[in-house]
Amino acid sequence: xxxxxxxxxxxxxxxxxxxxxxxxxxxxxxxxxxxxxxxxxxxxxxxxxxxxxxxxxxxxxxxxxxxxxxxxxxxxxxxxxxxxxxxxxxxxxxxxxxxxxxxxxxxxxxxxxxxxxxxxxxxxxxxxxxxxxxxxxxxxxxxxxxxxxxxxxxxxxxxxxxxxxxxxxxxxxxxxxxxxxxxxxxxxxxxxxxxxxxxxxxxxxxxxxxxxxxxxxxxxxxxxxxxxxxxxxxxxxxxxxxxxxxxxxxxxxxxxxxxxxxxxxxxxxxxxxxxxxxxxxxxxxxxxxx
Numbered sequence: 407x408x409x410x411x412x413x414x415x416x417x418x419x420x421x422x423x424x425x426x427x428x429x430x431x432x433x434x435x436x437x438x439x440x441x442x443x444x445x446x447x448x449x450x451x452x453x454x455x456x457x458x459x460x461x462x463x464x465x466x467x468x469x470x471x472x473x474x475x476x477x478x479x480x481x482x483x484x485x486x487x488x489x490x491x492x493x494x495x496x497x498x499x500x501x502x503x504x505x506x507x508x509x510x511x512x513x514x515x516x517x518x519x520x521x522x523x524x525x526x527x528x529x530x531x532x533x534x535x536x537x538x539x540x541x542x543x544x545x546x547x548x549x550x551x552x553x554x555x556x557x558x559x560x561x562x563x564x565x566x567x568x569x570x571x572x573x574x575x576x577x578x579x580x581x582x583x584x585x586x587x588x589x590x591x592x593x594x595x596x597x598x599x600x601x602x603x604x605x606x607x608x609x610x611x612x613x614x615x616x617x618x619x620x621x622x623x624x625x626x627x628x629x630x631x632x633x634x635x636x637x638x639x640x641x642x643x644x645x646x647x648x649x650x651x652x653x654x655x656x657x658x659x660x661x662x663x664x665x666x667x668x669x670x671x672x673x674x675x676x677x678x679x680x681x682x683x684x685x686x687x688x689x690x691x692x693x694x695x696x
Contacts, residue, residue: 414438414472415623416507418460419480420453421445423573424518427616428478428623429453435624440471443481461499468510476514477507478623485543488522493546500546501553508563515558516566516623519631521608521676523548523569526669531569532677533631540669551631564626568619571635571676574649575612583642584649591655599663603643608635608675618681621688628684635676 415432419425420441426448432439439453446455458467460481479500484490504515524531525538539545551567558565574584587598610618618634643661650657 414440414474414476416440416442416471416474416477416512417453417480418442418477418503419482420455421448422480423612424616424619425478425480426450427612428480428619431616431620432624435620437624438472440474442471460503461496463503463506465510468507473511475512476516476623477504477512478516478619479504480518482518488541488543490542493542497546497549500550501557504554505557508558508561513562514564514566514623514626515554516568516619517550517554518619519551519567519569520544520547521569521571521674522669523551524674527671527674529673530675530677531633533633533680544669564629566622566626566629567631568622568634569631569676570615571608571610571633573612573615574609574645583646587646587650587655587657588653591657596657597660598646598657599660600646601642601661601664601666603646603659603661604641604672605666605670606639606641606673606675607645608638609640609645610634610636618685621684622681625684625687627687628680632680632684633676633678634681635678637676637678637682639673639675 415437417425417429417439420429421443429439429441430450433450433452441449441453441455442458442460444457449455456471483496484492504517508515521531522541522544523537523539524535525540525544527535537548539548554565554567573582583600590598615634622632622634643659646659
């Protein structure tokens with residue numbers, strides 16, 4: 407596909423950890439943003455905010471948004487609770503929302519996926535890595551991806567499925583191990599029990615992730631599954647110790663107190679070939695717009 411010019415971009419989950427960062431980059435690069443969420447306390451005021459239920463999308467609602475031709479779909483309930491039944495309950499709602507947008511004329515669809523779609527895997531993950539999801543969250547994300555691939559096949563639609571990994575930065579907001587360490591330190595606890603910490607994961611700072619999401623969404627030459635990641639496996643124990651040191655936290659790790667989750671691989675990281683091409687092309691072409 408050739409690059410197109412789209413006047414407005416819908417961003418769902420706009421008030422969230424990733425969405426608010428992506429919106430700022432869109433606005434800073436001249437895009438008009440339709441920000442959709444239940445709250446707007448984290449959303450840049452330059453965006454047009456709508457407190458609308460995306461699962462009740464109809465043509466009139468789409469017209470109210472100004473008939474945008476592009477969507478970045480980040481909304482997802484209970485994203486940090488992998489076995490919440492809401493993942494399965496909402497699966498078809500997510501699909502129908504995106505399907506209807508395409509039917510109403512959206513030409514660019516960017517969706518946030520997850521490495522958990524893959525399940526247990528050792529080594530690098532690329533777009534051809536088999537998926538064996540092991541939680542409701544992973545099953546729902548993987549199924550939505552498969553549905554979208556089938557539905558967009560043969561249509562004039564650019565589908566970018568962004569497979570996310572492990573996010574750091576702004577750690578009071580991401581419900582991660584780093585959030586727990588900050589909370590425990592704040593409560594005066596001196597020890598942090600966790601797993602052995604020898605699993606090697608792909609960590610990416612929220613600012614780098616938001617930039618990758620933005621750059622992937624505003625182009626349509628590279629499509630399909632795109633790993634948004636660092637491409638570098640780091641032992642979680644090393645990452646946590648570095649975090650404690652960098653933030654001068656008075657807390658000590660107690661490795662080996664808990665078992666790893668059964669779907670946590672010894673080493674798993676993203677092949678970042680495609681996202682690096684997108685980032686390099688953006689720099690060469692100063693490409694911040696569709």
